[in-house]
Amino acid sequence: MGIVKMENLLDKIFKAYDIRGIVGTGFDEETARDIGKGLAYTVFKHQSPIVISKDARSHSEKLTNALIQGLNNAGCSTIEIGLASTPMNYWANIFFKAAGSVQVTASHNGPEYNGFKVSRENTLPVGYDDGLKEVLDFIKAKRLNSSTYYSQFIKEASNKGNNKIVENSLHEYMNFMQGFISPIETKFSNTDSATEDNWPNKKLKLVVDCGNGMAGHFMPLFEQLNPNLKIIPLYWELDGNFPNHPPDPTKEVNLQSLKNRVLEEKADFGVAFDGDADRCVFIDENGVFISGDLIIALFAEYFSSKKVGEKILYDLRSSAIVSEFITEINGIPIPCRVGHSYMKKMLREEKAIFGGELSGHYYFADCFNTDSALRALIQLINILRNNNKKLSELIQKFRKYFSSNEVNFKVFNSQKIMIEIEEKFSTECVEKNHLDGLSMRFQNWWFNLRQSNTEPLLRLTLESSTKEITETQFHNMSELIQTISTLNEKAS
Numbered sequence: 362m363g364i365v366k367m368e369n370l371l372d373k374i375f376k377a378y379d380i381r382g383i384v385g386t387g388f389d390e391e392t393a394r395d396i397g398k399g400l401a402y403t404v405f406k407h408q409s410p411i412v413i414s415k416d417a418r419s420h421s422e423k424l425t426n427a428l429i430q431g432l433n434n435a436g437c438s439t440i441e442i443g444l445a446s447t448p449m450n451y452w453a454n455i456f457f458k459a460a461g462s463v464q465v466t467a468s469h470n471g472p473e474y475n476g477f478k479v480s481r482e483n484t485l486p487v488g489y490d491d492g493l494k495e496v497l498d499f500i501k502a503k504r505l506n507s508s509t510y511y512s513q514f515i516k517e518a519s520n521k522g523n524n525k526i527v528e529n530s531l532h533e534y535m536n537f538m539q540g541f542i543s544p545i546e547t548k549f550s551n552t553d554s555a556t557e558d559n560w561p562n563k564k565l566k567l568v569v570d571c572g573n574g575m576a577g578h579f580m581p582l583f584e585q586l587n588p589n590l591k592i593i594p595l596y597w598e599l600d601g602n603f604p605n606h607p608p609d610p611t612k613e614v615n616l617q618s619l620k621n622r623v624l625e626e627k628a629d630f631g632v633a634f635d636g637d638a639d640r641c642v643f644i645d646e647n648g649v650f651i652s653g654d655l656i657i658a659l660f661a662e663y664f665s666s667k668k669v670g671e672k673i674l675y676d677l678r679s680s681a682i683v684s685e686f687i688t689e690i691n692g693i694p695i696p697c698r699v700g701h702s703y704m705k706k707m708l709r710e711e712k713a714i715f716g717g718e719l720s721g722h723y724y725f726a727d728c729f730n731t732d733s734a735l736r737a738l739i740q741l742i743n744i745l746r747n748n749n750k751k752l753s754e755l756i757q758k759f760r761k762y763f764s765s766n767e768v769n770f771k772v773f774n775s776q777k778i779m780i781e782i783e784e785k786f787s788t789e790c791v792e793k794n795h796l797d798g799l800s801m802r803f804q805n806w807w808f809n810l811r812q813s814n815t816e817p818l819l820r821l822t823l824e825s826s827t828k829e830i831t832e833t834q835f836h837n838m839s840e841l842i843q844t845i846s847t848l849n850e851k852a853s
Contacts, residue, residue, distance in 0.1 A: 369387075370382075370386060370387025370388075371387055371392070371497065371500060371501065372497070373387060374387055374388050374392075374476070375489060375493050375494070375496075375497045376476075376489065376493075377488055377489050377490075377700065377702075378478075378486070378488050378489070378700055378701055378702050379468075379476055379477060379478045379479065379488075379493075380396060380476050380477040380479070380493065380496075381467050381468070381470065381474060381475070381476030381477075382474065382475075382476065383473050383474055384420045384424070384473060384474070384475050388475065388476075390423055390424065390426075390427040391427070392500075393423075393424045393425075393427035393428045393431065393477075394427040394428070394430050394431040394434075395431060395499075395500045395503060395504075396428060396431060396477060396496060396500065397427070397428040397429065397430065397431020397432040397433075397434075397435070397437075398431040398432070398434060398435040398499075398503075399431075399495075399496035399497075399499035399500050399503075400431075400432065400437075400461075400463070400479065400496055401431070401432050401435030401436060401437040401522075402435055402499060403492065403495040403496055403499050404461065404479065404481065404487055404492045404493075404495065404496060405432075405437055405460055405461045405481075407435070407436040407437060408437070408460035408461070408482075409436075409437050409438035409439075409460055409522060410437075410438045410439060410440045410457060410459050410460060410525070411432055411437050411438070411439045411440070411459060411460060411461045411462060411463065412439070412440050412442060412450065412453045412454050412457055412459045412461075412462035412463075413425060413428065413429055413432075413439050413440065413441045413442070413462070413463050413465070414441070414442045414443065414444070414445035414449065414450045414453065414462075414463075414464055414465070415443070415444060415445070415464070415465035415466070416444070416445075416446075416464075416465065416466040416467075416574070416575050416601065416636065416637055417444060417574075417575065417578075417599040417600065417601045418466075418467065418472060418475055418601030419472070419601050419602070420475055421465050421466070421475060421601070424465055424475055425441070425465045428463060428465065428477065429441060429524050432522060433521055433522040433523060433524055434521060434522075435522075436520055436521065436522050437460075437522045438522035438523050438524070438525070439522060439523075439524045439525070440453070440457050440459065440524075440525050440527055441524055441525065441526045441527065442527050442528075442530045443526075443527075443528065443530075444575070444578050444599070445464070445530070445531075445534075445575065445578065446575040446576065446578060446579065446637055446638035446639065446734075446735070447464045447466060447468070447478055447575075447637040447638065447639040448638065448639055448728065448731060448732065448733035448734065448735060448736070449530070449531070449534045449579070450462050450463075450464040450478070450480075451480065451484045451728070451729055451731040451733075452534050452537060452728075452729070453530060453534070454480055454482070454483070454484050454729075455483065455484065455729055456530075456533065456534075456537075457527075459482060460481075460482050461479070461480055461481050461482055461487075462479075462480045462484075463477050463478065463479050463480075464477070464478040464637065465477060466478060466575075466636065466637040467636065467637075468608075468635060468636050468637045468639070469607070469608050469609035469610075469611075469635040469636050469637075469640075470608075470609075470636070471603065471607055471608075472601055472602045472603055478637075479492065479493070483729070484705075484729045484730065484731050485705075485706075486701060486702040486705050486706070487702075488700075488702040491702075531578065531579060531582065532582070534579070535579060535582050535583065535586060538579075538583075538735055538736065538739065539586050539587075541727070541736060541739045541740070541743075542587065542739055542742070542743070543743045543746075543747070564589060564590070564591055565589075565590050565591065565629050565742060565745055565746060566590075566591040566592075566593065566626060566627070566628045566629050567590065567591070567592055567593065567628055567629055567630055567631065567632065567742075568592075568593040568595055568619060568622045568623050568626060568628045568630075568631040568632075568644075569592055569593065569594060569595060569597075569631070569632055569634075569738075570595040570596055570610070570616075570618065570619040570622075570631065570632070570633040570634070571594075571595070571596050571597045571634055571638075572596050572603065572605065572606060572607075572608045572610065572615070572633060572634060572635070572636065573596050573597075573598055573599060573600040573601075573602075573603050573604065573605060573608070574599075574603070574608045574634060574635065574636040574637065574638060575599070575634075575636065575637050575638045576597075576634035576638040576641075576734065576735075577596070577597040577598060577599050578599060578638075579638075579735065580592070580594070580597055581597065583735070590742070593622060593626050593628060595618060595619060595622055596618075603636070605618070606618065608635050608636030609635060609636075610633035610634065610635055610640075610641065610642040610721065611635075611640075611642060611720055611721055613650055615633070616633055616642070616644065616650060619631045619632075619633050619644055620644055620648035620650075621648070623644055623646065623648050624647075624648045627646075628646065629646055629745060629751070629752065630643060630644060630645055630646055630741070630745070630752045631643070631644035631648075632644070632734075632738050632741075634734050635721070635734070638734050638735065639701075639722065639731075639732045639733065639734055640720060640721035640722045640723070640732060640734050641721055641723075641734035641737055641738060642721045643656060643741060643752075645751070645752040645753040645756065646751050646752055646753060647753055649753065651752075651756055652680075652719060652764075652766070653679075653717060653718055653719040653720060653721050653722075653723075654675065654676075654678075654679035654680045654682075654683050654717070654719055655680070655682075655683075655756050655759045655760070656717065656723070656737070656741075657673070657675050657679060657683055657715075657716075657717035657723075658682060658683050658686045658687070658759045659741075659744065659755060659756065659759070660715055660717065660723070660737075660740055660744075661673045661683070661686065661687050661690070661692055661694075661715065662686070662690055663740065663743070663744055664692070664714050664715050665687070665690045665691060665692040666690075668714075669691045669692075670691060670692070670693060671692050671693065671713070671714045671715075672692070672693045672695055672711050672712065672713035672714065673687050673692050673693065673694055673695065673713060673714070673715055673716065674695050674696075674697045674704060674707055674708060674711070674713050674715070674716030674717070674724070675687075675694060675695070675696060675697065675716065675717060675718075676696070676697055676698070676699050676704070676717070676718040676719055676720075677696040677697065677698070677699070677796055677797055677800060677809055678699065678719050678767055678809055678822040679696075679717075679719060680759070680761075680762050680764055680824060681761075681762055681807070681824060682759050682761045682762055683759075684696070686759065695707070695711055695713065696796060697716065697796075698796060698797040699718065699720075699797055699811065701718075701722055701724075701732055704716050704718065704722070704724050704732075705724060705730055705731060705732075708724050708726060708730045709730050712726075713726065714726045714727075719766075719767065721734070723736070723737040723740075725737075725740075762824050762825065762826060763824065763825055763826070763827060763828045763830075763831040764822065764823070764824040764831065765821070765822060765823040765824070765831055765835045766822065767820050767821065767822045768820070768821050768822075768835075768839075769813075769818045769819070769820055769821075770818065770819045770820075770821065770839070770842050770843065770846075771816075771817060771818055772817060772818065772819050772842060772843075772846040772849075773817070773846045773847075773849045773850040773853070774846070774849040774850075774853070775812045775813075775817060775818070775819050776812065777845070777849055778819060778842060778845045778846060778849070779798065779799050779810060779812065779819070781845050782799065782810065782838075782841065782842070782845070783799055783801070785841070786801050786803075789803060790802060790803055791803060791804065797809070797811055798810050798811030798812060798820075799811075805825055805826045805827075805830060806823065806824065806825035806826070806830055806831070806834050807823070807824055807825075808821060808822065808823040808824075808834070808838060809821070809822045809823075819842060821835075821838060821839075821842070823835050823838060
């Protein structure tokens with residue numbers, strides 16, 4: 362393979378928030394070994410230990426071994442805890458007082474993919490702009506024998522690191538998570554219509570779709586620890602080929618089995634995890650999908666009931682009801698850029714108690730300022746156990762506006778399109794910002810337009826006070842984006 366082609370493939374696997382690619386196409390054991398060495402030199406700077414864990418994909422073990430080899434050869438000792446969800450990797454980072462951690466996973470991507478999610482000590486995220494680009498530069502320099510860059514790293518570490526295998530960490534992790542299960546708290550609950558028959562003694566029934574991903578690693582133990590819950594399993598067997606459906610629960614086509622089972626079992630709700638179990642989506646008792654922003658509002662109500670003035674983060678694509686409701690209940694709503702690294706950093710900076718994204722990532726201060734789907738599941742269980750209403754009833758008050766949801770447009774010269782659209786609407790809008798792309802608010806509707814980090818795409822989210830306005834404005838915006846894109850292409 363030529364050097365140019367090799368470098369192009371290498372560039373493609375370094376993403377905004379992690380390292381991820383198709384195994385065998387620019388991503389193999391040699392690359393994993395180089396990444397390990399690059400992390401040791403540039404991100405971890407030979408500090409130890411580094412916690413390593415993996416998901417159940419067929420190539421995860423080989424990539425894990427190569428990664429550890431690279432880290433050890435460059436002087437970083439490692440603690441290998443085996444199979445784990447990404448949130449368990451974060452927990453282990455703290456539990457073992459590590460200098461950093463790496464989870465081997467491709468999250469919600471298909472079985473042909475794999476990758477690395479990297480954290481510094483105290484679970485601080487490592488993205489392209491704050492560490493991964495240095496790793497990429499290191500590997501390129503190493504492979505090109507660059508004297509100007511690689512020479513500062515060329516000497517092997519004087520002391521090689523060692524790898525320590527630690528088994529049965531899952532039980533320690535689950536004991537920690539079990540601490541978030543709360544008792545009945547009547548001060549949070551409306552007791553007017555409660556009876557001994559239906560509440561609070563009701564045994565919650567939930568359907569849990571692990572999608573053959575890493576949630577299947579901890580859910581059997583969670584079920585054992587919580588006999589007061591009736592849990593219906595769906596696809597709990599670990600299988601990196603994901604034979605039942607892709608491990609991306611944000612696509613409703615992947616939720617059909619869950620919806621059907623919730624209705625068949627007459628369950629109180631359903632939950633579906635993604636491949637590495639750092640995010641999840643919820644289905645109400647009627648089999649209706651609940652968007653992530655409405656869950657943010659529901660959780661915000663819980664946290665604000667504990668303490669007035671809590672800061673709650675929400676991604677800026679969220680429905681307007683989120684910020685309105687948080688303000689109404691005396692919380693402090695803070696919009697955030699899309700992406701886990703931004704959310705985690707802002708959670709720390711603002712000392713917020715909770716944050717969430719439309720994509721089903723939910724971040725908790727009491728979980729090391731990281732995202733945890735299991736913590737989100739426990740939070741919903743706590744809310745339902747402390748409330749005599751059904752999930753659909755609790756969510757209904759947040760269904761005030763009408764959203765297009767985020768839609769992708771393949772375009773030519775996305776930056777120019779953003780500039781032209783901002784100019785076109787500048788006199789009409791009542792508010793705008795560039796926190797993440799372009800957000801413009803009008804009298805009875807708003808939109809956010811963002812560029813993709815990795816593809817020639819524009820992502821549009823639009824919301825209004827009525828279904829008709831949303832449909833009309835979305836149609837107009839779609840035509841405008843496509844028209845400008847076509848003109849740009851012709852003019853190039």
